[in-house]
Amino acid sequence: MGGLVVVGVDGSASGLAAVEEAAREARWRGAALRVVHAFIWARMPVPLGPSPYGPPAGGLRNMADRLVAEGVERASSTAPEVEVGSAVVSGEPLTVLEAESRGADLVVVGSRGMGGFVGLMVGSTAVHLAAHGRCPVLVVREPSHAGGPVLVGVDGSPASEAAVDFAFAEAALRGSGVLALHAYTPWNAPLPPPQDPSMPYANPPGAVTAAEERLLAEALAGRREIYPGVPVEHAVVRGDTRKALIEASASARILAVGARGRGGFKGLLLGSVSQAMLHHAHCPVAVVRGSGTGA
Known part of the structure; x- marks a missing residue:
């Protein structure tokens, strides 16, 4: 298979959890890992080397090297068979990781780094990278639930289509099934054509639900042929999309969502549903950009 998985580290516990998840991803993919x-x-006017009055191993640069070495050690202990490289790159985290994403198949980050504000569920770097990354971005909030499915949110948008592709590929790599969930409300569901032309709003009971079920079936069309060994469950839920996905994530290995769905405002790189998942999902969240998101 090959490829490259990139993981960002900053010395936080969240960052080390991301390293472990990234190492497993690299192993499943047969890819190299870059810490x-x-x-x-x-970039700042501060001394980087050790103080003349301190130990030779002190100083900011040595600290950065130790953080990366710790990440490499954690990755190697998690997946010894994976080829692990590393780099200390000068720059702001979002800029560095966005550049790294241009040559990667997947970028993995922790939900909150060392610089986050106390009480925040997910840090700004994770949110902004999910919006600007040039490949799928996996944000590790909570551990994967062993034995659970790969959950994917489906709404028919281009980014949702990309998330479906990602979910099936992940399930095949992990040896798990897919749970494809589509949620709707009467306010966001497009009405099917009226059955009686003389009554423009007349539809038989269940017509809206049937239309939403067709949307989900069409979004999944062809995936069974590509991934015949992946079991698939469908769920069409009448209710708030965010609430439905958060509840389903409690038993999922990973959740895949599009960066921006069909109901988002034009120009936004990250929609409200994907942002809510980053903050509240009970498993790692992969945000996948589609052709309609400016990727």
Whole structure:
């Protein structure tokens, strides 16, 4: 298979959890792993080397090297068979990781880094990278649930189509099934054509639900042939999309969502549903950009 998985580290517990998840992803994919630390201090007028009055191993640069070495060690202990490289790159984390995403198949980050505000469920780097990354971005909030399915949110948008592709590929790699969930309300569901032309709003009971079930079936069309070994469950839920996905994520290995759905405002790179998942899902969240999101 091959390819490259990139993981960002900053010395936080969340970052090390991301390293473990990234190492497993690299193993499943047969890919190399690159452990990256964004070294912002190099851009500032501060001494980087050890103090003449301190130990030789002190200083900001040595600290950055130790963070990366710790990440490499954690990755190697998690997946010894994976080829692990590393780099300390000068720059702001979002800029560095966005650049790294241009040559990667997947970028993995923790939900909150060392610089986050206390009480935040997910940090700004994770949110902004999910919006701007050039490949799927996996944000590790909570551990994967062993034995659960790969959950994917489906709404028929281009980014949702990309998320479906990602979910099936992930399920095949992990040896799990897919749970494809589509949620709707009477306010966001397009009405099917009226059955009686003389009554423009007349539809038989269940017509809207049937139309939403067709949307889900069409979004999944052809995937069974590509991934015949992946079991698939469908769920069409009448209710709030965010609530439905958060509840389903409690038993999922991973959740895949599009960066921006069909109901989002034009120009937004990250929609309200994907942002809510980053903050509240009970499993790692993969945000996948589609052809309609400016990727």
